[in-house]
Amino acid sequence: MGLISALRSFTEFTAAPLLASWSDRIGRRRVILASALAFTLEATLMAVSSGLVMMGAAHVTFGLFASGGAVETSCIADTTPAGPKRAVAVGRFFTVIGAALVLGPALGGALLARVGGAAPFACAASLGLAALIATAVALPEYLPPSKRAPKGSAPMLPAAGVFLLLSRTPPLRWYAAASGLFSLGMALYGTVNVLWLKEAFGWDGQDVGHFLSAVGAAVITSQVLVLPGVLRISKGRESLVVQGAMMVHAFKFIGYAWAPSGKWVYLVLALSTPTFCAAPVLSSCRPQFALGLALGVSKIMRPCLASLGLAVKSY
Numbered sequence: 001m002g003l004i005s006a007l008r009s010f011t012e013f014t015a016a017p018l019l020a021s022w023s024d025r026i027g028r029r030r031v032i033l034a035s036a037l038a039f040t041l042e043a044t045l046m047a048v049s050s051g052l053v054m055m056g057a058a059h060v061t062f063g064l065f066a067s068g069g070a071v072e073t074s075c076i077a078d079t080t081p082a083g084p085k086r087a088v089a090v091g092r093f094f095t096v097i098g099a100a101l102v103l104g105p106a107l108g109g110a111l112l113a114r115v116g117g118a119a120p121f122a123c124a125a126s127l128g129l130a131a132l133i134a135t136a137v138a139l140p141e142y143l144p145p146s147k148r149a150p151k152g153s154a155p156m157l158p159a160a161g162v163f164l165l166l167s168r169t170p171p172l173r174w175y176a177a178a179s180g181l182f183s184l185g186m187a188l189y190g191t192v193n194v195l196w197l198k199e200a201f202g203w204d205g206q207d208v209g210h211f212l213s214a215v216g217a218a219v220i221t222s223q224v225l226v227l228p229g230v231l232r233i234s235k236g237r238e239s240l241v242v243q244g245a246m247m248v249h250a251f252k253f254i255g256y257a258w259a260p261s262g263k264w265v266y267l268v269l270a271l272s273t274p275t276f277c278a279a280p281v282l283s284s285c286r287p288q289f290a291l292g293l294a295l296g297v298s299k300i301m302r303p304c305l306a307s308l309g310l311a312v313k314s315y
Contacts, residue, residue, distance in 0.1 A: 004056040004060060007056075007063075008059055008060050010063075011060055011061070011063030011064050011066075012063045012066050012068055014064070015063060015064045015065065015066060015067070016068045016070045017070070019031055019035070019065070019067045019070065020067065020071055020074060021149075023074060023143070024074075024143070025148055025149045026148070027141050027142075027143050027145075027148065028074060028075050028078070028141065028143050029135070029141045029142075031067070031071050032071055032135055033132065033135055033136060033139075034065060035065050035066065035067055035071070036128060036131050036135050037132055038065030039062065039066075039128045039131075040125055040128035040129050040131075040132055041062065042058050042059065042061075042062035042128075043121050043122075043124040043125035043128050044121075044122075044125040046059065046118070046121040046124075047122040047124075047125055048118070072093065073090070073093070074142075074143075075142040075143075076089045076090060076093060078142040078147075079142055087227070087231055087281060088227075090279060090280040091223040091224075091227045091277075091280045094219055094223050094276065094279070095220050095223040097216075097219060098217065098218070098219030098220035098222075098223065099216065099220060100216065101215055101219060102214075102216035102217050102220065104213075104216075105213050105216070106210065106212075107209075108120040108124075109205050109206040109208060109209020109210065110206065110209070112205045112206070112209075113204070113206045185253065189253065194208050197211065197262075197265075201261065201262040201265075207262075211262075211266070211269075214266060215269065218269055218272075218276065219276050222274060222276035222277050223276070223277070226273060226274050226276075226277055227277045227280055227281075230274065230277045230281060231280075231281065238281050241281050242278045245274070245275040245277065245278035245281075246275075246278070248274070248275045249272065251272075252269070252271075252275070255268035256268060
């Protein structure tokens with residue numbers, strides 16, 4: 001599991017800046033369509049896989065079409081000026097992701113418990129096909145031809161992109177370093193969290209699905225109820241707010257490690273709900289903290305550090 005996840009993170013690390021650069025030249029809509037098609041094919045192949053090798057190969061290969069949200073957040077940056085409006089837009093984006101995190105694990109856990117086997121992957125493939133059709137029919141083009149990069153321009157390689165972003169925007173360096181270390185820890189947690197929840201508390205797949213749905217509910221709550229207040233008190237102090245959120249994240253995982261029961265895990269999650277406001281707050285800052293730069297560094301750095309963390313975990 002660790003090796004497959006590490007290789008997947010590496011392919012996303014390679015692909016995300018290239019897909020974002022490609023969308024700068026041909027438009028956002030076409031790239032999102034390609035990603036939706038790739039996800040549908042990936043889930044289909046995983047549903048019919050006869051073994052771990054085939055499943056892992058599909059998961060790793062189609063990571064080349066996963067933007068990690070880089071193209072989607074570029075759509076927000078295309079149409080929303082830096083400031084509170086952009087923060088609200090990012091908050092809405094996270095709210096939708098939170099809704100998916102609520103429904104997805106619950107549905108996957110129920111399918112696993114009642115049907116078993118490849119049912120969650122088959123369901124994912126069906127939802128991917130629905131998303132592909134909806135994108136083809138309804139998604140507008142957010143980047144008009146007049147604002148696109150010249151077609152002959154070369155795509156930016158990951159290392160060059162990171163160096164350019166950090167050299168142009170010094171305040172992002174601390175964020176990139178902290179985000180990278182955070183991702184290193186999250187990579188370790190992400191590969192063992194389900195196994196840990198089962199071992200520590202005796203949870204089955206449905207119980208795990210309920211907890212992951214609670215994580216999604218926390219994301220929604222943070223964007224709908226908490227974010228407006230955070231934006232009011234963070235004006236001019238955005239960096240401190242983001243630093244505080246990262247510190248609370250660290251204590252959250254310490255709380256998970258000390259959890260005497262499953263109810264404690266839910267309590268820790270509830271107390272750390274405001275930390276999900278960090279990215280929208282960062283996006284609302286002055287131009288040098290614009291969404292494209294801040295999340296661009298994050299999207300490039302995180303899979304790279306995650307690959308390292310997953311490799312360490314596997315060892």
